[in-house]
Amino acid sequence: MALAIYFRKRPEYHRRLVFVGSCQLAEASFVRFHYIGYHNLFYPALDFYPALDVLVVAGIVRDLVVDGRIN
Secondary structure, three states, X not given: OHHHHHOOOOHHHHHHHHHXXXXXXXXXXXXXXXXXXXXXXXXXXXXXXHHHHHHHHHHHHHHHHHOOOOO
């Protein structure tokens, strides 16, 4: 989010950085639902959140539809 604030004059960077920051914040809510993702407190490298992957893919699809390319 700090980078998004820094790049607020460049909308193409700002929009994507805010989106990535929002996805990171959504991780906290997905942890509470075990059927959406797997959260391992002792081995964080084994965390798996398919719902976050869906959000990132939605951002990619948005870029394809609106801009015609992936940035």
